[in-house]
Amino acid sequence: MAILVQDIRESFESSPFFNHMGIEIIHFEEHSVKIKLTINEHVLNANGTLHGGVHATMLDFIQGMLLRSITKTRCATLNLNTQYLAAISEGDIFAEANVLQLGYKLAFLEGEIKDSFGKIVAKGTGTFKVIRGSESI
Template sequence: MTIEEIKKEFEASPYLRHLGVEILRFEEGDVEIKLQVEPRLLNRNDVVHGGVYASVMDLIQKMHLQSVTKTKCKVNSSIIHFTAPLKEGAIYAKASILSRSYKTAFVDGVLTDGNGKLVSRGTGTYKIIR
């Protein structure tokens, strides 16, 4: 797959559109996404629900990995650390590959607010589908 084909697949994703994720940059090894915080994404404590963080984390890790491998992948495991609550503004997400073999990759993801403050960090193990 080409980088453009991969980007178009993500843009066509019903779940990505449902969340409201915006792709800011999608290049080989350099992907950034943004999610504007809306009331529908908040929990009973009026902060972004942890499931939203988890979804954005999975998306950025997968998008970054696919931008490099040019093939599909699926998550095997994920660990997410919630470091700060977010009530408003936007979530910005980036990822990097920590380790990769032929069939498996270990990917780091970082979510920040508009000021660059860390709100979540996570790692995921992905199966590379060949």
């Protein structure tokens, strides 16, 4: 049975951690995914700015979501690098990703998080294992 892009979207929307983070899917199609997070006090660090773990989480999600929209199969993050470029403490942030290289078992992606004005807040790259058939993580 073929997996549809809508099925993949619904799997993220029903994820407890995805919902706990308050992430919203803005756009979800094959080869094109965009997510949003409205910053609130629960995601701020001791300095009153967005916690770095939130940036990393969004970058991990957006890259994995994009990869799954293309491959229609599960994947697992093997490595995630995050560059924090600007502090932010309020408003909405948006994440999008691009595939840099896609092989049969490995994929390399990059993602960006921008504020409502288009300023880049964080960037990241990830290496993902593409899980085929009954293969385990």
